[in-house]
Amino acid sequence: MNLRQMIRGIAGVAKRPATIVRPADDLGSRWDTFLEKHLPTPLGKEVAEADVHVREGRFQRSLSLMAGASSVLAGLEVSYEHYKGSYGQKVMWTPVVLSGAMTGAGVWGFFNKWAAKTVLRWVSVLTLIDSLVGFLFHVRGIARKPGGWRLPVANIVMGPPIFAPLLFGVSAYLGLIASFLRPEEAPEYIDITPGRLRGIRRFFFGRRVRWTQDIREGRFQKHLAVATILSAFFSGFEALYSHYKNNFRYKAQWSPVIIAPLLMLAAALSIRSPRAARTVLPIMSLAAIVDGGVGFFYHARGVSRRPGGSKTLLYNVLYGPPLFAPLLFAACGVLGLLACLMRRERR
Amino acid sequence: MQSIDFPMHRHAPGEEVDYVIIGVGSAGGVLLQRLARAGFKVLGMEAGPFWDTERDWVSDEAGSHQLYWEDKRVTGGKNPLALGANNCGKGVGGGSVHWAAFTPRFHPSDFEVYTRDGVGVDWPMSYWDLKPYYELLELEMPVAGPAYYPWGDPHGYAFGPHPMGGVGNTLVRGCTNLGIGVSIGGPVAILSGSRGNRPHCIYRGFCIQGCKVGAKASTLVTHVPDALENGAEIRDRCMVSRIHHDTRSNRVTGISYIDRDGKECFQKAKAVIVSGYAIETPRLLLNSACAGYENGLANSSGTVGKYLMAQIGNVILGRFDEPVRMYKAPPAHALTEEFYETDPKRDFARGFAIQTVGPLPIAFAKQMMVARGNWGWGMRRIMMDYNHWSSFGLLGEILPWADNRVTLSHETDQFGLKVADVSFNLHENDEKLREFGRNKTEEVMRAAGAKEVVQEARFAHLVGAARMGSDPTSSVVDCYGRTHDIANLFVCDGSILPTQGSANPGLTIQALAARTADYLISQGTVIFNSDRRDMTPPPVRPELSPPGTHGVGVPRVANLASR
Amino acid sequence: MSSTSSGRDSVDRRPYDAKSGAPLPQREQPGYYPGFSTLGQKRFWDEATRQKVLDRVHNVPPIRFFLPAEVALLETVVAHLLPQDDRMPSRRIPIVPTIDKRLHEGRTPGYRFAKMPPDGDAYRIGLSAIEHMAKKSYGRAFGELTWREQDELLKSIHDAKPKPGAESVWEKMPIHRFWALLMQDCVEVYYAHPWAWDEIGFGGPAYPRGYMRLEHGEPEPWEVDERRYEWEASRDSVSDPSENEIASHDGHPPAGQGGTH
């Protein structure tokens, strides 16, 4: 693959098919036509095609890369959070190592279909398990603080961040999804399970084939909406208690606390109504993304304004407002946005 | 949180032990643990109680006085030292129970102040002899601090730094505004992440009242449990009254003590280690005077009790318009050692450090009484402003002087033992250093934005009074803590320090104890049946650390400075 | 608690409002943190601490060390050293009984200054010195003096420039050490009381629940923000000067005795 192809891969437009099949019932295709018409010429086509790729599940490369990139963020966050906890237990290294592995696997998956299907998949599964285990450790950590769960407020705020490990699992989740997708250059032909095998698969796996099949075809909007709900909850809850810890010194600290439940609501509505998925969901997702960006700015400013400022930069990054937390919040918005680009499950 | 409930081995009455350790404090706790782990029969004698922290300790300033040595003592001289809560602990863990847990290392220069600056004395060892033990103890406690600590021999800490409280932020702001380097979030022996059954700090600010949480290191939670598991015995509430000496063999044979019921008992031992700290150690040696040592046991040099040192400990307080609430976060959480070393531009030798402190209301009221002369309505008014004040501790090196000393008073205590009479005077260098340090600290406080700055003169920490040295005519013990006079009598605690730098002494005291333990272990039974003095340095034994010490924490930045 | 009975004059000894000049109403809780109650948080304290603090609040120790006449005099003195006239009588913190308890039990801070007699003796000698000074300087017993005269006499001890009448005592007992002994004992009792913590906005016991808002002086969820008011000490009082007044002794600033680091 040459550089040009690579760039196009990122944009999701490798090997464009001659014609795009657009089922008439599909809201998305109208949207694509709209985009193609109204955006400036070269851009319009590319964006529309990217949209098609997403809709049809042909974005394995870009999602692999996204999973890799987001695990860089998650990895940075976890490594300094665990540094604050002094790596007092050896398990605390696992997410650090795994986020590195996830990054590697994501990049590899971008270049190599086989890696995306195998390496990325299993690293993602491992990371997901790790994040569940981490969650349990964090719950236990809170229990073991003086007063334990009898002092839930103090100990959730001051103990290990309870949902951080699950949030860490989001990039693994993306990786897992990516491993089931088709690469961008795959033919747009929808049902790619060879006909001979279809019956046998059904026999062994029953309906389970269907969800992977749905994913391959980009039909997992509801599924992604659920993921959006969960991650918005984790991230919003983190924002809630860390801003609470800070006594909501700035009005802006309320924004993620307000947006998160709205985004969750929008995503929930989208499960029932395709319309919501094309209206409120993108609006709230965009709001989350913008808010995450603004939050990142405020957090960076907060770090630089701490006593000592840039002269004690490392410490201030460590103990100032968490730099990457707003970006992870924005990532929930990205998830939501992705969800609205998907097609719905057949079921 | 830290009740130790497994059974303790009890030696049979009349049974001779290998080592009896007098005082299970900072040094005594480490010695007990090491020697027990190496398989010796060890017995720790402790005048105070064996704490059950959940039952005995309170999260309350006035209710914690039993942690301090409150028996009778007399203090005098031109600059009399306050004792008790100011510097002396009692009970298993000793001073490490109520210390603030600042744990900076001494600098390499501290070991050779005479050679470098022509003041004080040199140590009979170098920084590099002690360094491996600093590294061990920093893991055993463990010490939290920055990944790179720039002063002295630069190094990093395995446990991450702590978040800042209001006072720390003041210090950081003041220092950076003046271009002074500052270490944030440590080094302190307070857990920044949980370890084993010890939870991490809950930032409640009661360190000096004993850490009920178990986050702050004390030998009671770091070393004593392992010592007991390895067969050591601790007899608490037993006051050692005398060390017995056999004139013919010139060896000590055991000790007398008054047990918790007031009965006097004898305990036979093959060797005795005194770890009672800078006042009780010389007092016990002086009280154990006997034929051949009429001026006090192991005192042929006449230096027992002399060269007592405290550190300049002025508290500088600043009032801020915005609230600070300095009772939150551990008192110890940031410091600067930028002024630690001798600077030829100043007119005195040696230097000082500036550290955070966090007085609770009673301590603060007493400071205001001195610093602003407050009383009556003035006291009520200033106290209503408690939450607007921040405070720094100056920590300045006072040099060893022969006239700063512990002697025996004619008064006696509740056991009929002569009490210590402590005399303390500042000398010219000390006074100049204090003046300069105080001004500098006030400058930092102002640079941080304080509108009003006041200060209280005081002293912190104690060391010396049974100092180590290579010359038997001017020191009490050698570099392993063995008395020059008697081959099976050792002193190992803060009293053996020849000089003190301007670092808090606790870490160094424990590191010295670990080194002495390694030495004793390497000598095996030679100590018990021979007067031979083998001065070969012992191998470092990391395997004697309490379990769970190694393999956790962040890999440390190795020694960056070359020798 | 007879702090209201001392002084012969009937002038209101309450502090007054700086603007209106009217005496401040006596409050359950003076200070800038209205509504803040550390005792209200007692269910978040550990058992040992709760017992200790509640015992302090509910069980005032009996007088066993001082004689009745000494108690009366000491009560008057203490009412100047730590006046509580802005507190409602039912919310004043008893100080003398706890000092008495310490002396009765013979508890020391762990040392005695070489030139000082034992603490109990120091109290007795010092109290009689105060009586002598009152007689010599005003011709009346200390208890008969006006509030202001009492304040001025005590201030002369604070300043280490004692009014005449007890020269022989101060020759033997350093006056600034006697002052420190008195003052330290008073603050040690007053500021150990939860009502005093509420007054100054101190969080009180903090285990097993610690603190989470460490920076910027932010209050915990159960603490309250500061609400300041301007006040002046009673016009008859000399204990709240606008300038700091630090007495110096033999050319040395006085040294503190608490433990901090």
Ligand SMILES: Cc1cc2nc3c(=O)[nH]c(=O)nc-3n(C[C@H](O)[C@H](O)[C@H](O)COP(=O)(O)OP(=O)(O)OC[C@H]3O[C@@H](n4cnc5c(N)ncnc54)[C@H](O)[C@@H]3O)c2cc1C
């Ligand atoms: C308020 C305060 C804050 C401090 N902060 C710090 C700090 O931040 N950092 C730091 O490094 N240091 C600090 N220190 C100093 C530190 O605590 C001491 O230097 C250190 O604990 C001394 O250790 P040690 O082993 O020599 O003696 P100790 O730890 O005092 O142990 C001596 C033990 O011996 C016992 N004992 C004495 N005589 C007898 C006897 N005759 N029979 C039986 N038992 C006896 C005592 O009861 C005591 O338990 C602080 C001290 C105080 C008071």
Ligand code: SF4
């Ligand atoms: S501040 Fe931390 S170390 Fe100090 S007593 Fe509280 S929990 Fe322990």
